[in-house]
Amino acid sequence: MELFLLALLVMAAGALVSAAIALFPVTAARNKVADILGPVTAVAACLLGLAGIFSGEWAATEYRVMPWGLPFGAFALALDSLTRLFLLPVFVLGGTCALSGGISLRQSDPTEHNLGAHWLFFLILLLGMTLVMSARDAVLFMLSWELMSLSPFFLIDFNDRDRSVQDASWVYLVAAHLGAMALIAFFALLWQESGSTLFSEMALARHGHVTALFMLALLGFGAKAGLVPLHVWLPEAHPAAPSHVSALLSGAMLNAGVYGIIRSFDFFGNPQTFPLWWGWIVTAVGIATAVTGILKALGQTNLKRLLAYSSVENMGVILLGLGAGLIGAGRGEAWMTALGFSGCLFHMLNHSAFKGLLFLCAGEVLHSTGTVNMSQLGGLQRRMPFLGTLFALGAASIACMPPFNGFMGEFVLSLSLIGGLSLPGMEEKIGVLVCMTGLMLVSGLSAAVYIKSYSMTFLGEARSQCSVEPHTTSPVFQLPLLIPAAACVIGGLGAQWAFGMVEQAMTCIPTLPDSLKTVSIAADENAGALLGKTALFCTGGLVLLVSFTVLRRLLLLRQGIRRGPTWGCGYQYGSARMQYSPASFVEPAARLFASVMGTTMRRHEDAAYFPGHDSLSVKAPDVVQTKFYTPVFEWMRRLCNSLKIIQNGAVNIYVLYILITLVVLLVWGMA
Amino acid sequence: MDSGLQYFLQFGAALVLAPLVPGIINRVKAKFGGRHGKPLLQLYFDLAKLFAKGEVISTTATWIFSAGPVISLTTVVMALALLPLGGVPSPFAFRGDFILCAYLLGMGRFATVLAAMDTGSPFEGMGASREALFGALAEPVLFLCFLSLISTATSMGMKADFSLSMLFNGFALDAWLHGRPELVLLTFVMGILLLVENCRIPVDDPTTHLELTMIHEVMVLDHSGPNLAFILYASAVKLWVFCSLFAGLLVPVLPVWAQTVLTFGVIFAAAVIIGVIESTMARLRMHIVPALIGLSGSVAAFVLILTLVR
Structure with missing residues (x-):
């Protein structure tokens, strides 16, 4: 347990130092320092963490409550076999991605990005994931859940000059918070019914609304795990993020959703x-x-x-x-x-x-x-x-x-x-x-x-x-x-x-x-x-x-191997462009599963006696997104726009609102 | 005789006799076509000739290309080793080995398809694309067959560990004779799977002259020498694997020697049936093939539901 706590400390310390570097203007030298310091602390923390989870008996439960300055909740951490199991990919992949990311960022343009900030959020993500898997208190859990959910926004937005990357990080942020909303409701309900934020107390209390709780957990944690139809953020966020971040998000952060669902079983008896x-x-x-x-x-x-x-x-x-x-x-x-x-x-x-x-x-x-x-x-x-x-x-x-x-x-x-x-x-x-x-x-x-x-x-x-x-x-x-x-x-x-x-x-x-x-x-x-x-x-x-x-x-010893061109079935003018392409490879499947795959083909050809310009475009948009989320969010945007009548920017109208509110409150207070 | 020894004798016999099955199919086709045709042992001659030759490998290809045939032969031999080959359970049998068997065949397909893609030839890409889809569709159907047998065994109160050696060793016919006539439909499903997985007519025509219409044969266009021999031999063994699954449904429990003889007999009979089908049918159009697999899948699902109703 001590080694594990030390790992948390190393992550936090590394994040602080990276933050200090990130505050100063970007120079090649500072980026170089950040790009050594960040991965090194991440790898060190992950090794300590691995030592921590493997040090005790795998099946043993270690529990530790520490004081923290907040008036509610408790800094309660525990390592049991489930937590150890879920921490394993966090630490192994965390260390690997930090190493690989550090190496690949060294080869990028040294002043293009603020690497201090990048490693700050990378370490925060690691810290958040570690705490989520080991927290045994609802307040601590939600705080670390937010750490884990917010930091990827900044990591995904690494190439922030690219418009599609910006859009992707927004989609991620919205999805993460819609999920978090369900979780806050989930824990608020549990808290209300058991009167404590400790997981152990919550598990003991008998709850009335177990079905509502279950649905909230499935929704909130399911959004993180990317369950259909809450999966739309994944195919946006993962391609936009730098690859070592996508690897960590996909290999470790999605697991947090599964972990949450399993852990929440404790509260239902x-x-x-x-x-x-x-x-x-x-x-x-x-x-x-x-x-x-x-x-x-x-x-x-x-x-x-x-x-x-x-x-x-x-x-x-x-x-x-x-x-x-x-x-x-x-x-x-x-x-x-x-x-x-x-x-x-x-x-x-x-x-x-x-x-x-x-x-x-x-x-x-x-x-x-x-x-x-x-x-x-x-x-x-x-x-x-x-x-x-x-x-x-x-x-x-x-x-x-x-x-x-x-x-x-x-x-x-x-x-x-x-x-x-x-x-x-x-x-x-x-x-x-x-x-x-x-x-x-x-x-x-x-x-x-x-x-x-x-x-x-x-x-x-x-x-x-x-x-x-x-x-x-x-x-x-x-x-x-x-x-x-x-x-x-x-x-x-x-x-x-x-x-x-x-x-x-x-x-x-x-x-x-x-x-x-x-x-x-x-x-x-x-x-x-x-x-x-x-x-x-x-x-x-x-x-x-x-x-x-x-x-x-x-x-083959006797006759050996000879090299020759690929057999073109008698056709001499084959070119690389004639090979099967990603779209043509799945064409038979796309015909069969068209409704789910959403593959659409558009072909333009010059209708003439002799072959002229010809083009084919194949697209596979996500049907859930285009048919459901886009219309819903479009409708919400229109609704919000229509509220602009109230918020029109004229100060005298706002003063009028204050007056009306006062009058209403006075009337309510007297009645 | 010790049952392990018996099994290895049968296993050896299967490995030796496997190239005979395509030979029988070709003889039947020749007789139907009124031709003199290839000799029965043609595949043995081909293998001997190919083993003595060198290889020509495309300049585009990498180690994946050379590894493909070796992997597919290995997996198919491993799959064969999990099957009961006539009265004796496999010494490797364990609970759930049918899952491993199906995935081993899948691994062989994976390796063959990658080897085809490695050449960069558009023709081979064509075959690879079809094979990948049809393989994916055939897999659930094979499992529906397995599940029907398991479900029958469960409902008959058997609590044994379900393995291929239990399910395909006279069990099906026994159950059929004891009031489970629905299992006879499984032979139809298994027959179609045999044709699909081994790229026979009406799914794929191994002897056509036009590469555009092929699946398996077009994928191996670039292979030569020992690697081509491995491929030919692996597909013969794969044919034997599916034929013996087919035979496992039809052969009753008998004394070991009789069951072995009968199993081998059913396998050769299956080869004759394939020959007859190939002589009397035309290849289906490519987009009809999923419908054929779907048909066999629905029949298998029907059988499964019937076994559950009891």
Whole structure:
């Protein structure tokens, strides 16, 4: 616990020093200092934090209340296995992103940005996330939630001269605060009913409006996690932010939404007494989010936007596991409960690993080519083999390919859903099976999405000049990316060990009754053993792979390999522009899923006897945004504009308002 | 004889006999077409020839291109090792191994498609795009089949650990004979999956002369030498995997030698049926294929609901 508190202090101190640097005008020297100081403190704090969470027994709960100057609330922090589990990606990714970001910012124009300010908000974001996961008091939680929600606004707005970046940060800010509004209402209700802001007291009190509380929590935390239809900020914010920030936001901050939902179960009592439809709501939202997210991802041309939609999909899958856990708990199905909850947590860890890796890779691509528009990329595997291989690893992991970690998470979730076949009701069985089928469709489509993103960016021929001659940096600068890449492999081949951490966190999710608890732990141990068998079998497969590779090499000893041009099927004038493009690759899918993907094609051709100018444009706007949010906000803008009659700027009218208010108050006071 | 040894004998037999299945299909097609046709063992000759050759690799390609066939062969052999191949459960069987099996086949597809994209050829991109979509659509259908079997087993009061070795080892026919006639529809679904996953007519025509209309064959245009041999052999083994899933639904529990013989017989019979289908049908238009997969998916869902009603 002391090491953990020290980590918090280091973050705060680093933020203060960065703030001091940020106050002075930008010079190259100051930026250089800030860009060394910021990452170094972040990495140091993350290492201390990791030491902190691993120092105690993983399952032990350490609780600490400290005085603070505020008249209400308390500075109550705790580390239990759930908190430790959620802090793991925060610290690992936090350190990695700080390293990678520090390196990539060194290569930018030294006076263009105020790097002191950038690292200030980066450290505040880290501090906010750490406090959110460990706070045990509502006031402290909301304060750190605001720290965590506000600082990304400034981080996203890094390239603030770009109009689209400004818009994106506004969208983020609005979304973050609409979510926070629901959370303030949530905690205010809890406070009112229990008379205390401490989580432990709130958990003990019996609440009347549990359903209202549950909906508020789902709304508030769901907005952070990016659940459909509250996901629209993600595909705006992630492409606009610098990549090390997007990696941290996607890999660690979204988890805060999931963490919040799980933590809020503490306040509703025993999950066996939850209305069963809660579980079904969570499951339905989860599967809807997953399917929408992956289909939207399939339609994207911008690599970072694609990754953002894929985060939406993964959050949906995580929520699906949570829903399965809730349904199982309501029905007393230990296998489904245990595997649902632990599948949710396991997939959360895995998602942090591969999404962090992929966003950092996308950042390197952006850095060396100047674009993440996949229709201009291609052929980077040959020019940057190290980066390409890392991206391939991340893509295979996120597309749930064995033996990597994505598959292991999906395996646990599938086992949980299959366990749903022993639910009593026919409708329930069908509901679970629909989810299972949906999950399989999602994983199949995610393979298509990552085939598309990897092959359009790294394989084939360069589609434009910017990827013909990328400004390649030394692979040494890409070394931090090995950390999440290693996590992907460990989560796969060492799945049993990684699952052990999840298993212990699972027992502290909700207050499971003891009868279900022991069975759940047994179920999880059983699943852990299955993961072990899977990993062992896959290791055997790797041996087989190596031997086939050696066999091929031996066979080739005699005749060798010759190089030649790609076979053009008899056509001699092939060019790089004739390759399949991101839009054409998904054309068959776009036909089939047009309503969700929202892909529209417009073709202009000169209608003449001989072929002339011809152009095709393919767009995939977010239907939820264009059909719902834009009209709603437009309507609100008009409403606010119409209120301008009251606020017209004339001082004498304002004096009249004061007079009227006084008169009304006097009348009210006398009556 | 020890059951582990028996399994490895069957496994070896499957690996050796796998190239025979495409041979049978081609013979049947030749007979239907009134041609003399290729010899039955043509694929063996092709493999031997290709193994002795060198490779020509595109200047565009990277290691992904060379790794594709090796990975797809590995995954398909691993998937085969999880299946019961005739009366003996796989020694690798564990609860939920069907998930691993399906994803291993998915991994093979992933590697093949990436290898195709690595050449930068528009033709191969065409095949890759189709394969990625059809693969994604076929995956839920395969799981609906698995789930129907599991649901039957659950409703019959079996609490065993569900693995491929349990579900595809005489269980289906047994359940069918004990009043579960809906399971017979699964053979239809599995048959369609067999055609879709192995790129046979009516989904894909492996022998057409026009690259524009292909799926699998166009993806491997640039491969040559040992890598092409790996691809040909991997697709033969994949065909064997799906045929033995098909056989697993139809073969009853018998003494081991009889069940093995019958399973292998059903697999060769399936090859003959594929040959007949390929000779009598034309390839469907590309945008009809999702409808075909959808049809098999609806049938599988229907079976699943029937198994739940009881």
